[in-house]
Amino acid sequence: MVRLWKPLSIVAGLLLLLTYLLIQSRNPDLARRAHMQEALQNLQLHDTELTRDVLLARAGLLPNYDSLPQIGQQLSQIADALRAESTTVSGAAAKEMGKHAEALTAALQQKLTLVEYFKSDNALLQNSLRYFTHTGQNIGKQFKAEQNVAAEIAAVSHVLVRFIHTSELGAGKEAEAALSRLSANPRKQPGLDTLIAHGWLIVEMLPRVDTLLRQIIAAPTTAHADALQNAVLQYANRVEARAQLFRVLLYLVAVILLGYLFYQFARLRSNARDLRRANTDLEREMGERQQAVAALRASEERFRAITESANDAIISADSSGNIVSWNARAEAIFGYTAEEILGTPFTRLMPTRHHLAHLERFRQWSTTGSSRLVGTTVEFSGVRKDGSEFPLEISLSTWSTAHDNYVTGIIRDLTAQKQLQETTRQQKLQLIQANKMTALGTLVSSVAHEINNPNQVVLMNSRVLAQAWDDAVGNLDDYAQEHGSFSLGGLPYSEMRRTVPTLVQDVHDGARRIERIVDDLKHFSRPRGRGAHTALQLNEAVERALRLLAHLVKNRTDRLQVGLAQGLPSLPGDAQHVEQIVVNLLTNAVEALPNRKRGVTVTTSFDASKRCVVLEVRDEGVGIPPEHLARLCDPFFTTKQESGGTGLGLAITSSLVRLHGGRLTFDSEPGKGTRARVTFPCHSEEKSSLLNLSPAREE
């Protein structure tokens, strides 16, 4: 812009200068000069006319004087115009011209006055001359009688004629003398008087008229007109010289302007050439750039398509930790839409407890540009929009543009994977358990058989021994009374007499216990018959169990709540097994109660979503420590060793539940209570499939 102003102002300045010079180079007085010169020409023409007509009048050749005042008027007008014209000019030239114009006017007025006088005098002279030439000479004839007078008249006539024709001063004197002589003549004749009067008039007027004539001719009008003309010319020449100077300057400035324009034109051409070249380069560059842009756009589309269709969340954040990119999968995983999340800190996506550590790491990255996390894949936990936490796997990479550094994380939701892993683990555990149980069952059944036989001997023998003791006691008493005390088995008999029944009873009891354990082992390891797979009602099984345990329950608690859902679907299975499940669970629950204030709740319900029937037994007992929860159903795991628990109750329950295709789970909070939950599926196919997994199947 600044570069444009300079040549523009130069050109404008030169043009202004040109205009100024153009105005100055015009000769403003050309018209005036022409006008004045024309007027002067006319003045001199009319002046000449005036002089001519005066001369004609003097010669008697002008028929009338009408032309004289006309010419006089014209001359006066011209003189006035010239005077007025010269006053409009400024400067010293005006004074000069004005002076000459004034002089000219004065001379002209003077001449016109002389002309007026001339007219008057000439009229008289002409009249007298006419009289003299036409009449006067004839007068002499009237005086023929008087020779003297006639001679005088002739002399006067002669002298007058000479005077009229020569206008000589001497002739005038002679005529005066002759007229005096004639006047002196005492004889009065009217004709003579007239002659004398006219003669005197001629003598008087002729020199006057001629003097006037000479004065008129000599009037300095022409000289003044010439002087004025010179002044006008001088003035005009001065003005013209100045105009000429400006014209030369005009030409010079025009040449300069032209040169400057050529210079600018040359510059313009060279600039235009450069510009064209630059333009070509630019166009080529633009074409390349357009291609690049197209390629970039395609690449971006591709990237976007990949990003959007990626199965992983791809999230980018800038160096200040704000999210700048958010793909569809990210939305699906985290629940935030792009509008919600873009521009907000990425810490929203992680659990609050990790914020500080993360920010620390992020700061480290953003300042040093490196992080040990970059390029590795780590497992981590994220937070969804609904606040739920979930496991994720994240791999980080960084990239930077000219403006900023960015970090991109590719995040995979591990929830499903974890669940799968968990399921696999569970299945594996179950398999192990099943194998364990199979092995255990085989072992137990053989061991039980091996144990049961000697145990029956012990049991039977102990009973025989007891009877034998009872029978022997009287004899022994008698012996003791007879023989006094004696030692029996290392102990005095009196003591032994009290102890033996107990010992026998203990043996019996021990044997009974072994028998029960073996019996339980047999129950655990071997199904107690396939039972009748009939349709059973869970509620009925529960009610039967409650009746069986009514006494136990009443002893342990005052608060038994039973909530049985109506209209439950019937379950396929063995009613006695189910009943045993309920009894076992209820027994456990009741036994967990520390006092009678604590209650037990038994409920049944139908879970429509999973199509299963649910049995829940809740107690307000002592609860189970968390470390025990996983082992509850292991055989021989018991916390009631001292109270006679075999550690097989829940194992059997669990196996029974499995037999029915159900699941047994426990929730517990130590000190508050435990909840046992059994779900029985209603679907027969599920049942059969689960039954296949049953570890207790024999044959």
Add this chain to the structure above:
Amino acid sequence: MTRKITVLTLGAMLFALSLPVAAQQPAKVWHIGVLDSSSSAAAPQEPITPLPLSVDLDPKRVALGERLFNDVRLSRDNTKSCAACHPLDQGGMDGRRSATSANDSSPARNTPTIFNVGLNASFNWDGIAQTLEAQAEIVLLSPRLMNTTWPELLTKLRADADYVARFNNAYPEGLTRANVLDALATFERSLLTPNARFDRYLRGERHALTEAEQQGYGLFKSYGCVACHQGMNIGGNMYQKFGVFAEARGAEIPGAPVDLGRYAVTKAARDREVFRVPSLRNVAATGPYFHDGRAQTLEDAVRTMVRVQLGRTLSSEEIKLIIQFLHTLTGEYQGRPVGAPGKKIQ
């Protein structure tokens, strides 16, 4: 684009350069005046020329001047119009011996006729005015005549919407002092009285004059009357001393103050008792005669002229012939002969 601009700029510059040259051109045009040779004819000519039959004047201005001429508001007391002293139906003058003169410094003088006044070279008996406009202004402002002033007169005229409209119609500048004078002068220039019998004679109508009248004209010429009374207006174009061969003053009007004539204007010694030579057109209808109206009849006037101006004595017969000739100088105004004083033209 650039090339076009360059061409345009060059064109403009060439044009600019050519301007001063063009401006110089008129200076070379030289006005060549032509000598008027009409008055220098060598052939004998009649010293008197006939009046033009018509005059080319702006009719609007003439009409406006006529209205002003007849308007009494031109006098201060709204009593006199120009026509009061120059009634056009009575020879264009009042017919009185003398009236108040426009020249305040001179005694009362006879009112000259207004007819053909435009042909005179100067005005008033002493030539105090060189133009009709100047003459009109002198009359308007003279305390002895119209006695008005310009502010007063223009106020009066401007109050008349008709005048304002007419002036606006006739003049670009409207009602101004100069235009009032111009209207009056223009009207006066229109007051020509052509078609006098003598003019018809001059135009070649030989029988327009009787034999006696032609003889009278001959005497008029040969006795020298024509030395002063010449030209189209038969006088009016020069000054002459009154009383060349004999004292003219005192004899006719005893006790009257001496009128020094043009001397009052020029104060030049030789202008004592010099008066403007009056026009003889309509002379028969415009008596009494001379600056002081001393001659009631033409005969008196001719006799006085012959005696004091020509230094002759003429017979009664000759004087009669000359008077007969003078009667042929009466022309027509608006188609009717110029009337004698007291005689209304109807």
